[in-house]
Amino acid sequence: MTELNDVITSVTLLGGRSKSGEPEEVNLRLVPGDLVAVVGPTGSGKSRLLADIEYIAQRDTPSGRQILINDDTPDPELRFSWGRRLIAQLSQNMNFVMDATVAEFITMHAECRGDGNLDEAYAEKLIHEVIAQANRLTGEPIMPDSPLTALSGGQSRALMIADTAILSDSPIVLIDEIENAGIDRRQALDVLVQNQKIVLMATHDPILALLAHSRIVLKGGGIAGVLQGDAEEAALLQELQRTDAALMAIREKLRRGERLSGSSLGSGSCPA
Amino acid sequence: MKLITVAGPPSSGKTSMLLRVIEWLKEQGLKAGVVKFDCVASRDDERYRAKDVPVLLGLAGNLCPDHYFVTNIEACANWGQSLGLDLFISESAGLCNRCSPFIRQALGVCVIDNLAGANTPTKMGPLLKQADIVVITKGDIVSQAEREVFQYQVRKVNARAEVLQMNGLTGQGRERLGALLAQAPDTGDLEGRKLRFSMPAAVCSYCLGETKIGKDYQMGNVRSIAIPESEVSGGETA
Numbered sequence: 013m014t015e016l017n018d019v020i021t022s023v024t025l026l027g028g029r030s031k032s033g034e035p036e037e038v039n040l041r042l043v044p045g046d047l048v049a050v051v052g053p054t055g056s057g058k059s060r061l062l063a064d065i066e067y068i069a070q071r072d073t074p075s076g077r078q079i080l081i082n083d084d085t086p087d088p089e090l091r092f093s094w095g096r097r098l099i100a101q102l103s104q105n106m107n108f109v110m111d112a113t114v115a116e117f118i119t120m121h122a123e124c125r126g127d128g129n130l131d132e133a134y135a136e137k138l139i140h141e142v143i144a145q146a147n148r149l150t151g152e153p154i155m156p157d158s159p160l161t162a163l164s165g166g167q168s169r170a171l172m173i174a175d176t177a178i179l180s181d182s183p184i185v186l187i188d189e190i191e192n193a194g195i196d197r198r199q200a201l202d203v204l205v206q207n208q209k210i211v212l213m214a215t216h217d218p219i220l221a222l223l224a225h226s227r228i229v230l231k232g233g234g235i236a237g238v239l240q241g242d243a244e245e246a247a248l249l250q251e252l253q254r255t256d257a258a259l260m261a262i263r264e265k266l267r268r269g270e271r272l273s274g275s276s277l278g279s280g281s282c283p284a
Numbered sequence: 285m286k287l288i289t290v291a292g293p294p295s296s297g298k299t300s301m302l303l304r305v306i307e308w309l310k311e312q313g314l315k316a317g318v319v320k321f322d323c324v325a326s327r328d329d330e331r332y333r334a335k336d337v338p339v340l341l342g343l344a345g346n347l348c349p350d351h352y353f354v355t356n357i358e359a360c361a362n363w364g365q366s367l368g369l370d371l372f373i374s375e376s377a378g379l380c381n382r383c384s385p386f387i388r389q390a391l392g393v394c395v396i397d398n399l400a401g402a403n404t405p406t407k408m409g410p411l412l413k414q415a416d417i418v419v420i421t422k423g424d425i426v427s428q429a430e431r432e433v434f435q436y437q438v439r440k441v442n443a444r445a446e447v448l449q450m451n452g453l454t455g456q457g458r459e460r461l462g463a464l465l466a467q468a469p470d471t472g473d474l475e476g477r478k479l480r481f482s483m484p485a486a487v488c489s490y491c492l493g494e495t496k497i498g499k500d501y502q503m504g505n506v507r508s509i510a511i512p513e514s515e516v517s518g519g520e521t522a
Contacts, residue, residue, distance in 0.1 A: 059454055067459045074311070095460065096448060100428045109399055109426050110433070120402070121429045124436030168427075175429045182428075 016097050020044075020183040021082050023065070023098075023210060028076030030234020031057070036077070038235050040228070044183065044208035047201060049221040051214075052230030058214055060233055062186060068095045075234075100180045100209075102172055103188035108160040114171065115139045115156035121179050138179070145174035145203060149195050166195045173200045177207040187213045190220070198223065219256060222249040285365050287357075287471040289385050291376040291411055292395030297421035298375050299328045300452030301395060306337055307455070308462035309371065316371040319360040321385075323349050326377070338367055349376065350383040350483050357387075358474040371465060384410040386480040391468040394445075397422040398434050405437045410481040412438065417464055418447045424454070 022043045027036025042048065050058060063069075064077045068091045071078050078085075086094060110117060118139045123130045139156055147153050150170035154163065163171065169190070176185055185204050190197050190213070201223060204211045212228075215221055227239040265272060292298050299320075306316045317338035320328050324343065332339035340360055344352035353376055364372030376385045386392035394415035396404065399422055405412055412418065418438050423431045431449060438447055446464060450457035488494075488504035 059456060063456055063459060066457070073459060092460075101423075102428060103424070105425060106427050107425060108430065110402055110430055112402075117429070117433075120433050124433055172427045172429065175427075180428055180432065 024080035026078040049224035056230035057233040100182035146170040290393040297452040304455035314370040
């Protein structure tokens with residue numbers, strides 16, 4: 013099986029029409045390591061966008077959009093087999109359901125990448141790598157022999173992200189509203205970006221949206237525009253991150269049973 | 285007209301997924317109708333009717349659902365033909381894993397969900413092994429990794445089939461499946477056509493209404509399980 017990760021060097025989205033027939037002025041070329049936020053209210057066209065990418069649309073879906081792979085139209089055969097594996101999806105309501113330990117499961121996943129030929133030493137290395145990566149994202153360490161279904165929400169999310177970054181063959185990762193609970197979101201995005209994924213992130217969170225390199229704005233079933241960050245937004249991001257850190261520090265104090273004072277906010281002091 | 289046979293375990297999402305695909309086919313100007321085969325009860329015909337999809341419902345009752353299917357599919361297909369349908373889809377639920385309703389030269393689709401368990405594909409027999417397309421549903425509630433593992437398990441059992449992930453709730457993936465159904469060959473007359481896999485032999489006293497348990501009541505096609513001698517009191521095996 014061709015490794016999609018290695019073959020796909022760029023994905024380009026060419027605009028079509030919104031649901032009301034408005035033309036979309038979009039020409040967005042994405043390369044591995046890109047982080048793109050997708051913003052817009054529910055029902056504004058996220059599933060439509062997703063379906064177009066997975067179908068590698070060639071102006072033959074209701075949106076009239078076109079998706080280029082490596083700056084070209086893929087031949088029909090490839091379009092078919094690639095589309096299925098183009099996007100890895102991660103969302104809030106995904107769970108582990110398999111009755112296996114973390115180590116067994118990572119081995120299983122690695123086996124299906126190598127079509128069943130997996131060297132034992134290599135499997136060991138992968139298990140270690142995925143778990144170590146997941147444990148950098150969550151405060152509650154995951155053990156190789158933990159049952160998958162016994163992991164907490166934060167642990168599950170961390171393992172899903174580490175596994176997708178290291179073992180999934182899909183060049184694009186779509187993250188749907190990654191929550192703040194039990195996982196370092198910024199690091200999670202870094203892991204995916206460093207592993208050369210194209211990351212699409214649907215979010216309403218200003219910090220996450222501003223961390224992205226660009227922002228697809230959805231409205232009424234169409235792409236209303238693609239925004240690039242600027243100096244002003246970068247400054248706002250800094251400010252938001254300071255406030256966020258201060259809020260975290262207050263939460264931590266609360267957890268430790270301490271008294272809170274009005275001056276805690278805005279000082280930007282990180283918890284010791 | 286194209287006859288498409290769709291089968292899979294109960295509640296694997298066959299109807300939801302088909303409603304989404306039929307919607308897409310309609311957008312392409314293609315008219316589809318359905319016959320739903322089930323065993324005991326089904327209200328899926330109402331779901332099709334609510335979406336203006338012509339539908340027949342067949343309940344096998346006290347007959348083996350596979351035998352019920354094969355003795356009725358021709359008449360159902362003729363009904364579809366008389367309505368001028370482009371595609372006629374037979375949807376079978378409640379089959380045992382010994383069988384498949386797939387017919388030679390008619391597209392066969394197996395539906396299975398991601399929650400079925402990693403070993404389920406190896407237990408499914410011709411329903412999965414002989415399908416041209418395998419649709420895996422309910423991917424929205426399991427992790428990406430499990431979707432990939434499950435798909436690999438399906439591939440191991442059936443390397444020939446086109447395997448697709450589809451979400452019956454949102455319709456994600458329907459374009460691909462819809463395109464495959466739209467490209468299916470025309471089926472023509474079913475008379476004299478062959479099933480891809482023979483039906484199970486089932487001619488014994490219990491077929492004829494026997495309900496009592498015991499050697500004296502078993503007649504006809506009966507097979508005994510192998511049990512090691514030492515553990516059997518009386519030690520007699522059939």
